[in-house]
Amino acid sequence: MPPAPALSPPPEVLNRAAHLEAPAFLLHRPTLVARLSALRAAWDAYAYPVKAQPHPDALAAAVALGLDLDVCGSEELDAALATGAEGHRITWTSPWGDAALFDRLASLGARAYLDSLDQVALWSARHPGRGAGLRLSAGPGTYGEKFGLAVADLPAALTHLRAAGCSLTGLHAHASVTAPDDPDELAAPALDVLAGAVGALDEPPATLRISLGGGWPVRPLTESAPSLGTALLEAARARLAEPLRQRGCTVTLAVEVGEHVLAPAGVYVARVAAVHDRAERRVVVLAAPWVVAPRYEDYPVGFFRPGRDGLHPLDTAPGPTTVYGASNGPADVVSRGAPLPRPQIGDLAIIGHCGAYLSTLMAPFNGRSMPPMLMVDESPAP
Template sequence: MDDKLPETPAYVYDLAQVRANQAALVRALPAKSILYYSLKANPHPDLLAEIRTGGARAEVCSAGELDAALAAGWPPDEVLYTGPGKRDQDLAHAIASGIRRFSVDSVTGLDQLDRIAAIHGVEVRCLLRINDDQPSPGQGLAMTGVASQFGADTSWVLAEPEKFASRPHVTVSGLHLYMGTNLTTVDDLVAQFQRSLDTGVRLCEVLRKHGADMHMLDLGGGFGAPFARAGEAVDLTGLRDELDRMLSGHDLTIAFESGRYLAGTAGTLYTTVLDVKQSHGKRVLVLDSGINHLGGMSGLRRLPPLVPDVRSPGDDLTDAMLAGPLCTPLDLWARSAPVPDVRPGDVLAIPNVGAYGLYASLVAFLGHPLPIEVVVDGDAPPRISRLALTRNPTET
């Protein structure tokens, strides 16, 4: 692909791979379940349109993501608006846009949503997000069982269920549980979903006694895929049988979420070697892409430290430091990564970065040009675009 690129850095997204990932995930989930795509993974318009066509709904957590989902063609009734903190103006924008289903993390969140809905003269429904009392094993990033901005603790809801009852303009209609991300085995996924189901059923029984109309459980996701490393998304063989067994006899509508599994393996970052040198006995490669384009969030512990697999000319691998072009010693992908013998001008490829790549990076830091984004789909002509960073001056 690199010989066809007009420039680097370049993110290349393969829609055929997106379709294959979505088909595999849908086959692994119960027939009547709902699948939400988490836009935070990658909100590129072409990916959104493809995933919407494949039947997934949209999970958003900002006004910008909401606008992207609506622009991609999702009707408002197929959008779930989540997030642990929501500004009044963002809720007002969502409601004015027709959104009527939200996820709420606290009593304060319920009161806020009721107040904004009342101002607009509408009634909305919400899922109460739950922070369970114990974490689930095998998770890549803890989302529950620890002190968190996400959700109301199970113990809190059980102790004061009346505080989580419906309001005049908000009907509490289900629960939202998300225990962890990037689980890499079916056994870990099953264990997570089983615990979420057990907790969800228990809380539904309690909240129904206080007038809540509990009919949906969003069990989250966590479907794993490699990041910046060679490999395939987690093999989901056997998951559907386990979920069908687990959900047998329950009359709740079940929803799942995914971003990484759908988009992760569909993206590759191409970057050009700018310099190769020796420094204190170490081979150092300086690239035209760094933490401003990939892995910047590893410093925020959102992503693990990056030691990327590199595809490039040559077969003999030796260790090298991989640095980007930023004027800071923090701009390192790896202090030691196996890399072929390359020269300035050679193009390297970092695989499996279609999720949490460009859109989870420090793109404003130091003002380097953003990568181009290239969308490919079989023999169709590639579509090339570049994300625009707009400045909004504030008058004082």
């Protein structure tokens, strides 16, 4: 029987869970701020990926910490601007982009990483004299094939930009290895690609922002402190920043880490709808939607029963349990096979590691409304 993943929600989260109408997401602001601050302190720059957690209060917290905001489309750009963020604190990276969006980004002074030679040509034609960055493909893998220019396309891209008087402002490559154990291993292909691009620059600019993207692993699904990618940062300094410094270029090393940092700040609260005692394992079905075919099937789960003085964790009759969401299909697995206590219909399930992506990827199955995302602050001192 596999060990149950740790689940230890802060007291204020448990208190809020006891008094809300489930299902709902709870995002713990102190945890969110602490994790964002730790990664920001380690790197030269950190662009918060809006798509990972677009709650207005989360975006406002990122802006208050001095983080940039990374957007992938017009709606995310609207959300970023609604925080009051200045245009130059916004970065844009996406495989699509039309003239209207490019015009808007340029007028704001946002930082754009162009994803293809077509985008380079469009930007150069519409905004001569305005600098832009380039996204490079990190090869086949989680992000590689769909996104970015090949290093072999770099000379053509630079020729387009220079002909229009557009300086090169940045280079970006996203991680491409599927689910390794640490961010250093995950980002190695991106680092190799960026090192090749740095070596291919015939005339480095005076300043350059180099982003190693995000996609950092979240294994195991616990509330442990975030990895700061220290070894990756040291390698990037040695292989990217130092060679450019020797050629007169000042480099800013950036990351755009989302789930790795944000997920442990949130939980999902749902009620138990059904319990089946099968021959090999117990099956628990929640009265709430979940992501169909999720990336993971080992989210930490705890069952709680409301009492006069709050929620009480269950610890009776633990056994191998598979927890499902409410869809009319078998693929929406929350946790498979972990030793969990036996709940009753109406008990609360609190699922950890739900602070990123899930609230935006979840579908309203069987007519259920999308669950709200609520921010929880630290309890005041007595």
